[in-house]
Amino acid sequence: MLKRYRNLGLSILVILLGIFAIYLVSGVRPDVMLRSIVTSAFGSIYGLSETLTKAIPLMLCGLGLSLSFRSSVWNIGAEGQLLMGAVGATWIVLYVMPNAPKLVLIPIMFLVGAICGGIWALIPAILKVKFNLNEIIVSLMLNYIAIEFVNYLVYGPWKSPYEWGFPYSTKFPTSAQLPRILDTRIHYPTLILALILAIIIYIILYKSKLGYEIRVIGDNIDAARYAGLDIHRIILLVFLLSGGLAGLAGVGEVAGIHHRLRVASGISSGYGYTAVIVAWLGCLDPLLIILVSFLFGGLLVGGDAIQVSLGLPGATINFINSLILIFVLVQGFSNARIPSIRKRKSER
Amino acid sequence: MSFILEILKATIPAGTPLLLGALGEIYTERSGILNLGVEGMMIMGAVSAFGITAITGNVWLGVLVSAIVGGGMALIHAFNSITLKANQTLSGLSLTMLGLGLSGLIGKRYVGVPLLNKLHSLPIYGLKDIPLIGPILFDQDPLVYISYLLTFVFWFFLFNTRFGIELRSVGESPDVADSAGIDVSKIQYLAVFIGGIMAGLGGAYLSVVYAPAWIEGMTAGMGWIVLAITIFSLWRPERAILGSYLFGGIRVLQYKLQPFGISPNLLNMLPFIFTILVLMLASKEISRKRISAPSSLGIPYFREKL
Amino acid sequence: MKGKFSVALSLVLLVALIINTAYGVGAEKKLKVAFIYVGPIGDYGWSHAHEMARQSLIKKLPWVEFLPPAESVPEADAVRFIDRFVREEKADVIFTTSFGYMDATIEAGKKYPDKIFFHCSGYTRSKNVGTYFAELYQIYYLNGLMAGALTKTNKVGYVGAHPIPEVVRHINAFALGVQEVNPKATVDVRWLFSWYDPSKARMAAESLISDGCDVLAFTEDSPTVVTVGEEYTKKGKPVYTFGHYSPMQKYGPNSCVSGQLVHWEVIYRDILEKIRRKVYTNTNLENVDYWWLLKERAVELGGDFGVPINPKFIPALKEKKVTNSVFGKISVYDLVMKRLSQMKANPEKFDPFTGPIKDQTGKVRIEAGRRATHDELWNMDWFVPNVIAKIPR
Structure with missing residues (x-):
């Protein structure tokens, strides 16, 4: 437990180092930049509300990814799965049951979004299990395909007749718009869903047979095979679940923020990739991931601030994020999570 | 006829950055190290080549620096995976993210800057008049010729020199190599470094020859396609050339197919769908011919203490 | 003695500072104007042209304070950039220069009814959101x-x-x-x-x-x-x-x-001068749509x-x-x-x-x-x- 908090503290240190590197490139003083990030993200009610809004998709994607990384399979496709979730929700709202009442529509929207994200994630899983394909490359390729698919929809069959030919779907009816807290953009149904799911996943992971199996496979795949676990089934299940969670995030973005489907870059600014870092920095622990998501939501919000008020490029924050990931790696708590590597040594 | 000729001629430059990257990754993986950071190294190569060329006006200096930058990036991965024995997958991913972020930061001032000095095509006298293949292969820019040469050199060294044997044995079984007196981590460091140099060159080709321009995120997934080509080539340089031009052709074909009324968005998916198909093909072939990836790929080598 | 002097001096300075900030030096309060670009400023196309216009107006309109522009703003993040300009930078007028910002601009118009927004290339307006376009x-x-x-x-x-x-x-x-x-x-x-x-x-x-x-x-x-x-x-x-x-x-x-x-500066200049003369206010932009062609230069x-x-x-x-x-x-x-x-x-x-x-x-x-x-x-x-x-x- 203590080690976790130490890591969390050290990660903040790496942010500081990254900021210094940025100083060398751009000449913006580190303290000025840090103050700008912190005050904009955490220094006001408004900043906090935006941080929380950004944290919602990170939580859901990060939770899903943690399941996959826990079992030592690499789902890097959360970005695409999020987008497919958004597509599923849009399909339900605009083309299946546009007139359904709110209480029916919203749950079904989330359900279908989760299914769409899950199915999208099953593709790399099936290809891995059946053809032994590298799931990292396949899930990444599917991100690019999903982006083009969303763009195809909004430029093609789903382009709204009411939007003057611009690539927008028709606006969602109010019955499909998620309620928000006061005048913030926090679509709280998605947030509550994320928190509940974090607890459920925590229970699955540490208190259920499935969780035990996931952890055994992640820790030592040879031992799992020895014990007669159905590894293929578990890999499929893990991908289905992690894709489903990312799909929920996509539903939250279209139903809670945009209220329509639009071009892919308008829906997600790389949440699926940031979530990889969130999952690892959260030590693949569901509850810690919630906390880390909030931190990274803040970083993303701070990223806008340093762009507007200090003139730094938007990529700056991506750079800081990647440094954090390297730090996570160098700290070695990714190794600790995949002891199969060490096991292999003792086998020799 | 000229229609097909034009496509083939355009295919080669479109496939060249992939070829350069794949040659390097083949060496890296042959040594037993998996480097998923190709995308990051390529884009850093692209931004540094562009920056140096824009400042100095010398394309070749830009290309040189991109190789050094790519190699330097790769050393981070080498340190992580060989010295620290950290998780190679995660290290590669972080390298990709680092490259994408840092290149955006450095490259901001080069966005939209036009490059006035660039490499022009240089038809090779005599060779370019060979019927059919002449105008396709030998009416290109100098870097393309260098990529032909490098393919040969990489093939030759891998299969016909002592270094090649050492490299392959390290990737197959590091402990055997170690007991035969080969310095495993030295070979691995070198192989990863070469991989970085080549990825850097691939990026340079994109930004100073092909586009020529700097755009944030301009590699757009090419680094991942390089990884797929590496598998498709069964870790053989001479097959990488085939895979790379196949993908180059697909990219060119996208615009050729637009007039047939297929949605350009769907056509844009082609390279990515094709990657998955190619991986499946390679997987079939691997199991049929009983070829395997270098058997210690991705597994850190811990030297037994005697 | 020395201590008292420095206390007195700092008091005087403080008072001067307060007066200075409260009343300002010079008469007119400058109009704070913000720009949000979809592309990088250096793209040599759309965003570049808007930036050239902004730059050329900096000298011509001394009564305007041009805030540093936000570039490469993804459509998904436009709302937060507008919020930032309004809340932190206290902008009076905000130009959003991509059709993808339309929803965000309309939403911001409702949220900040006392500010003025102009959205480039859109078709939805409200009482404090106007639209403009230079058509080729x-x-x-x-x-x-x-x-x-x-x-x-x-x-x-x-x-x-x-x-x-x-x-x-x-x-x-x-x-x-x-x-x-x-x-x-x-x-x-x-x-x-x-x-x-x-x-x-x-x-x-x-x-x-x-x-x-x-x-x-x-x-x-x-x-x-x-x-x-x-x-x-x-x-x-x-x-x-x-x-x-x-x-x-x-x-x-x-x-x-x-x-x-x-020549975007032609349109920007016209808009800003009309805002200064109170021709355009935060309540009468419902029908303000610039669709300027060759005849307007x-x-x-x-x-x-x-x-x-x-x-x-x-x-x-x-x-x-x-x-x-x-x-x-x-x-x-x-x-x-x-x-x-x-x-x-x-x-x-x-x-x-x-x-x-x-x-x-x-x-x-x-x-x-x-x-x-x-x-x-x-x-x-x-x-x-x-x-x-x-x-x-």
Whole structure:
């Protein structure tokens, strides 16, 4: 437990180092930049509300990814799965049951979004299990395909007749718009869903047979095979679940923020990739991931601030994020999570 | 006829950055190290080549620096995976993210800057008049010729020199190599470094020859396609050339197919769908011919203490 | 003693500071203006042109404080950037310069009713959100006249960024120009689905050239098409091009015939001066929509400022004669100049989108003698008959 908090503290240190590197490139003083990030993200009610809004998709994607990384399979496709979730929700709202009442529509929207994200994630899983394909490359390729698919929809069959030919779907009816807290953009149904799911996943992971199996496979795949676990089934299940969670995030973005489907870059600014870092920095622990998501939501919000008020490029924050990931790696708590590597040594 | 000729001629430059990257990754993986950071190294190569060329006006200096930058990036991965024995997958991913972020930061001032000095095509006298293949292969820019040469050199060294044997044995079984007196981590460091140099060159080709321009995120997934080509080539340089031009052709074909009324968005998916198909093909072939990836790929080598 | 003195001094300074900030030095409170760009400032296209306008106004409008602009703002994040400008930077007027920001701008208008917003290229307005646009279709028509005269293969190419009404309108205007001087010529289109991606633009341009096109126009934010044209021309296969948005003739002195240039500063200046004079307030923008063309001087013909046609190509254009229903037998050069002055006149004496205009299926879209309305132009989702490409659906 203590080690976790130490890591969390050290990660903040790496942010500081990254900021210094940025100083060398751009000449913006580190303290000025840090103050700008912190005050904009955490220094006001408004900043906090935006941080929380950004944290919602990170939580859901990060939770899903943690399941996959826990079992030592690499789902890097959360970005695409999020987008497919958004597509599923849009399909339900605009083309299946546009007139359904709110209480029916919203749950079904989330359900279908989760299914769409899950199915999208099953593709790399099936290809891995059946053809032994590298799931990292396949899930990444599917991100690019999903982006083009969303763009195809909004430029093609789903382009709204009411939007003057611009690539927008028709606006969602109010019955499909998620309620928000006061005048913030926090679509709280998605947030509550994320928190509940974090607890459920925590229970699955540490208190259920499935969780035990996931952890055994992640820790030592040879031992799992020895014990007669159905590894293929578990890999499929893990991908289905992690894709489903990312799909929920996509539903939250279209139903809670945009209220329509639009071009892919308008829906997600790389949440699926940031979530990889969130999952690892959260030590693949569901509850810690919630906390880390909030931190990274803040970083993303701070990223806008340093762009507007200090003139730094938007990529700056991506750079800081990647440094954090390297730090996570160098700290070695990714190794600790995949002891199969060490096991292999003792086998020799 | 000229229609097909034009496509083939355009295919080669479109496939060249992939070829350069794949040659390097083949060496890296042959040594037993998996480097998923190709995308990051390529884009850093692209931004540094562009920056140096824009400042100095010398394309070749830009290309040189991109190789050094790519190699330097790769050393981070080498340190992580060989010295620290950290998780190679995660290290590669972080390298990709680092490259994408840092290149955006450095490259901001080069966005939209036009490059006035660039490499022009240089038809090779005599060779370019060979019927059919002449105008396709030998009416290109100098870097393309260098990529032909490098393919040969990489093939030759891998299969016909002592270094090649050492490299392959390290990737197959590091402990055997170690007991035969080969310095495993030295070979691995070198192989990863070469991989970085080549990825850097691939990026340079994109930004100073092909586009020529700097755009944030301009590699757009090419680094991942390089990884797929590496598998498709069964870790053989001479097959990488085939895979790379196949993908180059697909990219060119996208615009050729637009007039047939297929949605350009769907056509844009082609390279990515094709990657998955190619991986499946390679997987079939691997199991049929009983070829395997270098058997210690991705597994850190811990030297037994005697 | 020394201590007391320094306390007194700092008190005086503090008071001075308070007075200074409370009342300000000088009379007028400066208008704080913010810009949000979708692309990078250096993209040499859309965002670059807006930034050039902003820069030129910094000196001309000393009563305005221009905040540092936000560039490369993704559509998904526009709301937060607006929030930041309003809450942290205390901006009074915000210009959002991409159609993708429309929802965000309207939403912000509701949230901050005492601020003024102007959204570029949108179609939704509210009491404190106006819209504006500098439209190039008349210039594209003039470029089309030249393209029709210069093509030898009777195949003209067009590289389009996205299939949205703005680009469709440009292609149609260009094709109408081609049609007028060369009824045999066709216009083919390749889509990039990107505003700025030189390597895609290059592939698209080369693909058109290999299909036989020898004149290229485009809507995309880089000079790639012009550089490709220059390369081919130098190799002995002339490809003529038209620059877009920024002066691009220098990238293709032997290929770039003319082009479209924009003067956003004309519109920005007008808006800001009217805000200063309280003509525009936060309650009366419901119907404020700038749709400025040649007659307002918001756009200019040429590959470089002050050069309507690259002198290299003037002889060829003067040589080419066509028979025109209004002017009789006339050289294309004179035709371009006549049409240009007709469209510069206020009110215009000519507009390319005047009926009869049919679409690809032969359906009459604009009846004989009628000029297309603003809404028809905004909604345009059909091609004129000599365009052989289709709009992706």
